[in-house]
Amino acid sequence: MKKLKSSVYKFLHKEYTVGYIFAAPFIIGFLGFTIVPIITSFYYSFTDFNLIKQEQVIGIDNYTRLFQDSRFINSVKVTLEYVLTSVPLKLSFALFIAVILTRRTRMQSFYRSLFYVPSLIGGSIAVALVWKELFSRNGLINHMITGLGFEKISWFGNQDFAMTPLILMSAWQFGSSMIIFAAGLKQIPLTYYEAAKIDGANRLKSFIKITIPCLSPVILYNLVMQTIAAFMSFTQAFVITRGGPNDRTNFYALYVYNHAFKYYDMGYASAMSWIMLVVMSLITFIIFKTSKYWVFSEADSN
Amino acid sequence: MMTNNKKIMSKLFYHVLISIFGFAMVYPVLWMISGSLKNNTEILNGSLSLIPPNFRWENFVTGWSGFGKITFATFFKNSFFITVVATIGTVISSACISYSFARLRYRGRKLLFTLMIMTLLLPGQILLIPQFIIYHRLGLVPSMIPLILPHFLGQAFFIFQMMQFMAGIPRELDEAAFVDGCSRYGIFRNIVFPLLKPVIVTTIIIQFYWKWDDFQGPLVYLSKPQSYTVSIALKLFADASSRTDYGAMFAMSTLSLLPVFLIFLFFNKYLTEGISTSGLKG
Numbered sequence: 233m234k235k236l237k238s239s240v241y242k243f244l245h246k247e248y249t250v251g252y253i254f255a256a257p258f259i260i261g262f263l264g265f266t267i268v269p270i271i272t273s274f275y276y277s278f279t280d281f282n283l284i285k286q287e288q289v290i291g292i293d294n295y296t297r298l299f300q301d302s303r304f305i306n307s308v309k310v311t312l313e314y315v316l317t318s319v320p321l322k323l324s325f326a327l328f329i330a331v332i333l334t335r336r337t338r339m340q341s342f343y344r345s346l347f348y349v350p351s352l353i354g355g356s357i358a359v360a361l362v363w364k365e366l367f368s369r370n371g372l373i374n375h376m377i378t379g380l381g382f383e384k385i386s387w388f389g390n391q392d393f394a395m396t397p398l399i400l401m402s403a404w405q406f407g408s409s410m411i412i413f414a415a416g417l418k419q420i421p422l423t424y425y426e427a428a429k430i431d432g433a434n435r436l437k438s439f440i441k442i443t444i445p446c447l448s449p450v451i452l453y454n455l456v457m458q459t460i461a462a463f464m465s466f467t468q469a470f471v472i473t474r475g476g477p478n479d480r481t482n483f484y485a486l487y488v489y490n491h492a493f494k495y496y497d498m499g500y501a502s503a504m505s506w507i508m509l510v511v512m513s514l515i516t517f518i519i520f521k522t523s524k525y526w527v528f529s530e531a532d533s534n
Numbered sequence: 535m536m537t538n539n540k541k542i543m544s545k546l547f548y549h550v551l552i553s554i555f556g557f558a559m560v561y562p563v564l565w566m567i568s569g570s571l572k573n574n575t576e577i578l579n580g581s582l583s584l585i586p587p588n589f590r591w592e593n594f595v596t597g598w599s600g601f602g603k604i605t606f607a608t609f610f611k612n613s614f615f616i617t618v619v620a621t622i623g624t625v626i627s628s629a630c631i632s633y634s635f636a637r638l639r640y641r642g643r644k645l646l647f648t649l650m651i652m653t654l655l656l657p658g659q660i661l662l663i664p665q666f667i668i669y670h671r672l673g674l675v676p677s678m679i680p681l682i683l684p685h686f687l688g689q690a691f692f693i694f695q696m697m698q699f700m701a702g703i704p705r706e707l708d709e710a711a712f713v714d715g716c717s718r719y720g721i722f723r724n725i726v727f728p729l730l731k732p733v734i735v736t737t738i739i740i741q742f743y744w745k746w747d748d749f750q751g752p753l754v755y756l757s758k759p760q761s762y763t764v765s766i767a768l769k770l771f772a773d774a775s776s777r778t779d780y781g782a783m784f785a786m787s788t789l790s791l792l793p794v795f796l797i798f799l800f801f802n803k804y805l806t807e808g809i810s811t812s813g814l815k816g
Contacts, residue, residue: 245717245718247638247639247640247718248638248640248641250634250638250718250719251634251638251639251640251643252634252640252642253634254630254631254633254634254638254722255630255631255634255635255643255646257627257630257631257686257687257688258627258631258634258646258650258687258688258693259646260687261684261687261688262649262650262653262687264668264687265661265665265668265684265687266653266656266661268668269661269664269665269667269668270661270664272664272667272668273663273664273667276667281667283670332552333552335548337548337549339549339552343552343556345798345802346556346559346560347556347559349559349560349563350559350560350562350563352743352794352795352798353563353747353791353794353795355743355744355747355749356746356747356765356787356790356791356794357747357749357765357766357768357769357787357790358566358768358787358788358790358791359562359563359566361768361769361771361772361783361784361787362562362563362565362566362569362784362787363562364772365569365577365780366562366565370578370580371578371580372565372580372582374580375580376580376582379580404559404562456655460655460657461657463657463659464657464658464659464660466659466750467749467750470749471749471769471772485659488659488662488663489662489750492662492663492666493754498663498667501663502663502664502667504663505660505661505662505663505664508659508660509656509660512656512657512660516655
């Protein structure tokens with residue numbers, strides 16, 4: 233009895249036992265809430281599952297339906313358009329402000345906090361509601377536009393304009409990218425700039441030749457994170473535009489949501505989630521693969 | 535003398551420009567706060583002024599009364615409950631997992647670590663439908679459990695952050711304790727975990743923000759108004775079939791952002807450090 237007890241004690245204190253015990257939450261979570269859901273949804277993507285009746289396997293129907301669904305193709309298009317405009321805008325904005333704020337003043341950290349405020353609360357539904365009012369028919373933005381002598385714009389009624397408030401809202405939340413850029417800028421040795429100055433380089437030139445290359449790993453990081461986040465945009469479109477007008481802002485995530493929780497078309501929604509998984513993996517892969525051509529690292533510079 | 539003057543002018547120009555720009559950036563937020571003390575006509579008359587003509591505090595009373603018989607007290611209670619429990623779960627589970635990955639040597643550790651990094655890059659949106667189906671099959675929809683349970687199983691972002699922090703804690707501490715007869719459980723509890731304090735503070739803040747602001751989770755998993763969170767309740771203002779009471783909506787919006795601002799005010803330093811070492815989405 234005593235022997236058994238001591239061998240149990242020994243087993244529990246072996247390094248690998250301890251390792252697995254501490255990693256257990258991750259193992260359970262990864263299997264139970266990542267792998268199993270992904271695999272089951274792969275199965276459901278070949279069925280007509282709708283949460284109520286027993287599902288029937290319908291083969292690749294959901295996938296063929298996807299490519300004939302013009303609303304789906306449109307949602308891919310508008311999401312891409314949103315990503316390709318909002319991410320570069322946000323990042324260039326973030327970098328610009330981060331560079332301007334490198335000037336060492338007593339106010340530096342105050343300014344940084346000030347510019348961070350929109351990011352801080354940007355994900356909140358409260359802000360989305362404010363944004364909706366700012367751009368509404370009689371909202372502040374339209375009052376300013378008419379004040380300048382232009383016609384009122386129907387921001388959410390006109391297909392040409394509906395995406396603009398969403399892009400602006402995303403760019404407005406440049407704060408966290410800015411802080412990451414600022415941390416990266418701090419790492420660049422000042423001697424580089426001094427040497428460039430002696431060689432007669434102006435500010436713009438040293439920005440292009442020193443700042444951008446030295447910052448490229450940070451740019452990559454921000455690019456990957458913001459691209460993924462932009463592809464997944466849901467709340468803004470759900471609250472502010474509801475995907476309209478005429479599906480102009482019917483983002484991918486919103487379209488999936490509507491199929492799943494409005495029409496209970498879980499099989500179809502599963503197929504869409506799977507396509508999204510493949511596409512996102514591909515995009516992340518491409519960004520990383522091409523990064524060696526534009527990300528500069530100290531190791532391969534000599 | 536000339537150059538000195540020029541320097542002062544350029545400095546002044548810099549500060550004025552940045553301040554104006556910064557003010558423009560926070561203007562929508564200030565406009566919301568001032569809107570919480572205005573009525574519909576005052577909000578929609580297009581005035582840029584941030585000072586409400588009449589301080590209509592009654593907006594807070596009408597807003598707080600909520601919908602049906604359910605007041606915002608319920609919504610705030612639900613939000614706090616979900617956020618606090620989920621945050622505690624994140625801290626404990628992520629600290630354990632990061633200890634395992636960063637400090638212990640065993641077969642399979644590298645594989646587990648790689649899988650963790652993969653989930654870090656896997657957007658939550660992709661898992662929304664698959665996870666919903668699983669929770670549905672388990673009979674946990676509608677309930678708060680899907681909003682809380684995953685947090686007790688580790689969050690990749692925070693595991694990674696804690697591992698990076700742990701790399702800075704000298705291994706000799708563990709070894710010395712081990713030689714003194716402390717078990718590996720004891721080392722975690724008495725040495726590593728207490729030393730993680732700064733990164734735990736950052737984790738608490740960031741996780742609190744994410745959970746407090748979360749909209750899609752509650753939207754999908756909660757269906758009874760008694761269990762709604764603040765974010766879902768705010769959306770109800772905009773959905774109201776009758777005319778939206780903007781003053782009340784902004785009053786409750788302002789109130790919903792209060793915890794976020796308070797934490798930012800007191801823990802600003804921790805937060806900026808947390809973002810710059812590992813990044814924060816948003």
